[in-house]
Amino acid sequence: MKADKIVFATGNADKMREIRMIMADLGLEIQSMKEAGVDADIVEDGKTFEENAVIKASAIAEELGKKGVKAVVLADDSGLEIDYLNREPGIYSARYMGENTSYAVKNASLIKRLEGVPDEKRTARFVCVIAAVFPDGRKFTTRAAIEGRIGYEERGQNGFGYDPIFYLPEYGLYSAELEPEEKNRISHRGKALEEMKKVLKQERL
Numbered sequence: 001m002k003a004d005k006i007v008f009a010t011g012n013a014d015k016m017r018e019i020r021m022i023m024a025d026l027g028l029e030i031q032s033m034k035e036a037g038v039d040a041d042i043v044e045d046g047k048t049f050e051e052n053a054v055i056k057a058s059a060i061a062e063e064l065g066k067k068g069v070k071a072v073v074l075a076d077d078s079g080l081e082i083d084y085l086n087r088e089p090g091i092y093s094a095r096y097m098g099e100n101t102s103y104a105v106k107n108a109s110l111i112k113r114l115e116g117v118p119d120e121k122r123t124a125r126f127v128c129v130i131a132a133v134f135p136d137g138r139k140f141t142t143r144a145a146i147e148g149r150i151g152y153e154e155r156g157q158n159g160f161g162y163d164p165i166f167y168l169p170e171y172g173l174y175s176a177e178l179e180p181e182e183k184n185r186i187s188h189r190g191k192a193l194e195e196m197k198k199v200l201k202q203e204r205l
């Protein structure tokens with residue numbers, strides 16, 4: 001079934017900019033939920049990034065379906081996995097210590113929990129899953145990660161969330177020290193979106 005456009009289930013302007021850049025050559029209109037005139041109260045009660053991304057995309061797809069709009073809906077779910085903490089905070093990254101707790105406090109807490117832990121045990125990754133729900137109900141997911149280590153202090157002014165404590169040994173820099181274009185090029189979200197673009201092309205969207 002041919003879709004008329006892509007709708008990305010996010011309210012985040014940075015994510016919209018990134019997806020527009022990456023998906024531009026598909027030649028399809030790309031809208032945010034707001035631009036598509038839909039919203040939904042979504043409870044992310046999945047146990048994996050995949051489940052949560054599909055929950056978000058499906059909820060918006062259902063709303064668009066009610067309006068008779070034939071769109072492919074994309075949604076993302078992402079987070080930070082720290083090996084030493086049994087992959088915490090994982091799918092709870094945004095909710096770690098409470099949704100309204102500042103990242104200065106969350107980051108300080110994670111550094112404290114890793115006190116005395118040597119470099120080789122500080123391994124961590126940002127994970128991103130992109131889900132696609134087609135108008136005929138077919139669902140696909142892609143996953144990508146960027147590997148790094150939890151640093152010993154906060155560094156850098158760019159990025160958001162856990163970027164100031166995420167050290168990238170290959171670059172000798174913290175994630176929050178990368179220029180935005182550079183981060184998009186190597187990030188978990190950028191890579192998962194590129195993978196999803198391949199799926200959309202393959203499915204002759």
Ligand code: IMP
Binds near residue numbers: 159160161
């Ligand atoms: P969501 O997928 O937008 O719900 O976000 C998940 C959470 O994971 C964010 O609120 C951040 O705490 C964290 N996170 C995901 N990606 C990144 C990143 O690129 N840098 C820093 N933190 C991130």
